[in-house]
């Protein structure tokens with residue numbers, strides 16, 4: 001399996017190279033050269049598999065010869081062994097033909113663990129094979145940082161520096177990052193906003209001499225490895241509800257368009273998916289596109305569902321590339337104009353094509369709280385704010401004959417304030433995290449100053465004798 005850049009000016013890579021590279025050199029995103037295909041019979045043969053077995057089969061179609069299949073199976077089994085639920089991705093029925101697939105039973109209680117737990121192990125395997133070491137830097141508004149730290153905390157082959165905005169993440173989110181005391185983990189609270197953190201990460205990648213000096217790498221959701229690791233749960237849920245002999249639909253609470261791109265990938269592979277619904281909060285660039293062909297950047301306003309507070313949905317570029325019949329020149333041009341003008345010009349023909357697969361809905365914070373309350377009253381289900389937006393979207397777009405599945409992206413205990421306000425109930429943290437508030441924290445507070453941040457990355461590398 002080979003990977004090409006959506007902008008057509010970077011070398012074609014195999015899976016492990018694309019994994020370590022993250023972003024392509026030309027600013028594009030790596031995407032498989034061709035989509036692996038499964039026939040109806042091949043889907044039927046997957047029906048009896050456990051989640052890790054299914055995951056290894058599906059992800060194996062993307063890793064090709066890079067990772068031997070028995071190794072991949074072993075890594076998948078390890079990745080999901082620490083989950084708090086025996087089913088790993090349990091399917092819960094809320095209403096007739098309306099289901100929730102819970103993706104939050106991993107160590108940090110958000111769906112990011114589904115991919116990140118495997119990514120940590122894949123990085124270690126590939127780096128140990130190549131005898132290479134790298135250093136990961138990333139910015140987080142909460143969930144990505146904790147999932148990455150949890151997944152990479154025991155690696156001998158890499159260090160992880162995560163920047164979070166000082167005082168602007170929830171306490172649960174901060175503690176999940178800062179109570180991991182491994183020597184290869186470096187937490188920095190930046191005196192600034194999430195955008196400042198992201199700008200500092202971009203500045204480190206743009207600083208060529210620093211980038212080469214420290215072998216920089218990234219694990220944000222533009223990494224194809226993360227998308228690949230998110231495809232299996234869509235197939236697993238669909239098989240449980242009758243696919244491939246019956247269509248299913250999915251709703252995905254989305255920010256960076258990563259998770260829903262994985263669902264769309266499953267459709268490309270042959271899974272009979274009827275519609276894919278994008279669920280947004282008031283930062284609604286994606287739903288504005290789907291409903292009105294309006295892909296214009298507006299300022300980010302904080303919401304009850306902070307993991308979807310995003311201005312630009314990076315992974316959309318992969319869909320665009322495909323809508324353009326893989327014309328990389330045109331894709332590059334549209335993306336460059338988008339950066340310049342803050343608005344993406346998408347021909348109506350392509351927009352209509354996108355609308356055949358995607359629906360969208362955006363909810364305000366007030367509406368979100370009402371949905372949380374109604375879900376609890378109607379089905380005794382406690383949904384976190386991200387999932388609640390998904391449930392409302394699923395209710396709007398479901399049809400009589402096709403099962404609709406919303407993916408639940410965070411555990412309700414991650415957002416205690418919103419849950420308390422909406423239902424009067426304070427959902428308890430799972431046992432594994434019950435002592436989170438008593439654990440010792442370690443992080444440094446630094447100004448948004450590139451030199452100081454780079455020196456901190458150098459210090460953690462030195463400490464680990466790389």
Ligand SMILES: *Cc1c(COP(=O)(O)O)cnc(C)c1O
Nearest residue numbers: 143254255256257258259307409
């Ligand atoms: C990251 C995240 C999302 C958004 O996922 P994308 O892949 O960026 O679309 C939604 N909900 C939660 C809880 C998240 O952590």
